[in-house]
Amino acid sequence: MVQAANDKEQLVLDFFEVLSSGDLEKLRGFYHDKSTWEPKVKDIAGSGRHVGMDIIDKFLAPVRGMFEPGDPKVHVQTMFSAGDFVCVESRSTGKTADGKVYENDYCWVFEVRDGKIDAMREYMDSHYTAKLFGMDDGAA
Numbered sequence: 001m002v003q004a005a006n007d008k009e010q011l012v013l014d015f016f017e018v019l020s021s022g023d024l025e026k027l028r029g030f031y032h033d034k035s036t037w038e039p040k041v042k043d044i045a046g047s048g049r050h051v052g053m054d055i056i057d058k059f060l061a062p063v064r065g066m067f068e069p070g071d072p073k074v075h076v077q078t079m080f081s082a083g084d085f086v087c088v089e090s091r092s093t094g095k096t097a098d099g100k101v102y103e104n105d106y107c108w109v110f111e112v113r114d115g116k117i118d119a120m121r122e123y124m125d126s127h128y129t130a131k132l133f134g135m136d137d138g139a140a
Helices: 007-021 024-030 055-064 126-132
Strands: 031-039 075-080 085-095 101-113 116-124
Touching: 007 024, 007 075, 007 085, 007 101, 007 116, 024 031, 024 055, 031 055, 101 126, 116 126
Parallel strands: 031 116
Antiparallel strands: 075 085, 085 101, 101 116
16 A cells, blocks of 8 residues: 655545545545646546536536446555655546446646645546547547
8 A cells, every 4th residue: 555755645645535435525625716637638528627616516526427436446556746746656446337347547646735736637548438438439
């Protein structure tokens, strides 16, 4: 299990624990009204830059609705930090709402300021996700 080396890393670990629980209301405490979450993907559900509580209401609620309740779970594999930045490699696992197995690798870059997540950038295998959820038109 990955251990936090400082308060910023602990905040990120706590964030992933709550995210994995599916308790979207509890996630609100990790953000302020100008926080951003930007999945670095194109042409799939959730793409774009999400700001403030829209992160939960317009992004996370619909995306997590594509999965069984409480899924996917985030498993932190490596983490390091420098200054306000925390970088995490993780694997997410779970089942989609229609019972398909979901397993995807991620890299996250967090900017943490004043005890909250100021910005997040999320990198993942978007082609895998698009195929799994039928968002891939097959064009190369």
